[in-house]
Amino acid sequence: MSPRRSAAEALGTRAAILDRSVAIASAEGLEGLTIGRLAGELGMSKSGVLGHFGSKEALQLATLDRAGEIFRAEVWEPALPAAPGLTRLRVLCEAWVSYLERGVFPGGCFFVAAAHEFDGRPGPVREAVEARFEMWRERLRKEAGRAVAAGDLPEGTDPEQVAFELLGAAMALNHALQLHHDPQAPTRARQAMHARLTSHPSRIA
Template identity: 85%
Template sequence: MSPRRSVADALGTRSAILGRSVAIASAEGLEGLTIGRLATELGMSKSGVLGHFGSKEALQLAVLDRAGEIFRTEVWEPVVAAAPGLVRLRALCEAWISYLERGVFPGGCFFVAAAHEFDGRPGPVRGAVEARFDTWRARLTKEAGRAVAAGDLPGSTDPDQLVFELLGLVMALNHAIQLHRDPRAATRARHAVRARLET
């Protein structure tokens, strides 16, 4: 086997492990990931799974990275070409709602679930979850600030407060979809976001 083929095979195996891990962690939490379970489900040895990551914590961090890539593909990339400011902020909110409505992750928002699981635990995984939220909040706040500066939102608008409220609305949507299976939840969320972003 050529070195090039060997590297490709290793990357393919790692990708398969991460894909299955994201699905499990979305529904059962990052702590639900065990090397033994992944080995059984993927038809691998435990050492074969572990060899790609080195530790369960490293696997969890890699899963967070993969989930972040999926979120970026689903929510940020479709709207990156939108005009900065209010137009992009509205588009981001719609893509965010759609991501939950379509059940991109079987357990709802991957990062809300991870935050609930790790917000009370110190360590690298908690830090990585917090960093993801910080990055997302900063992106939304930047667009809100641009909208205020352009006069598309009232000058009295506090971008940090606005983003706090938008985060709350979407977390409520996630809760309504996952716990209550509310078929009108996405419509309610869209109505709430539209009302909050009226100029």
């Protein structure tokens, strides 16, 4: 076997482990990941799984990274071609609702689940989850600030408040879909986000 083929196979195995880890963790939490379970489901030895990561914590962090790649591809990248500011925010919000509505992760939003699991547990995994939320809030704040500067949102609109409300709508949608299986929830989330992003001052809270 050539070194190049061996390296490619190792990368493919690692990707398969991470994709299965994301599916498990989205439904059962990052603590639901065990080396033994992954080995059994993937037809590997425990040492074969562990050899790709070194520890359970490293596996959890790598799983977070993989989930982040999926979220970026589903929600952020579709909005990149749109004009910065209000237009991009609207495209982003539609992609965000669609991502939750289609159940891209079996257990709903991966990062909402991870936040609930680790928000009171100090350590590298919690820090990684917090960093991803902060990065996402910053992107929302930046686009909202651009919309205000362009006059597409009323003067005096607080970008931080816009980000807070959009996050709230997405989290409420995730909750309604996962706990209540509410078929009307995506429509309600779209209405809430549209109301927040309307340029008409009389409709801004």
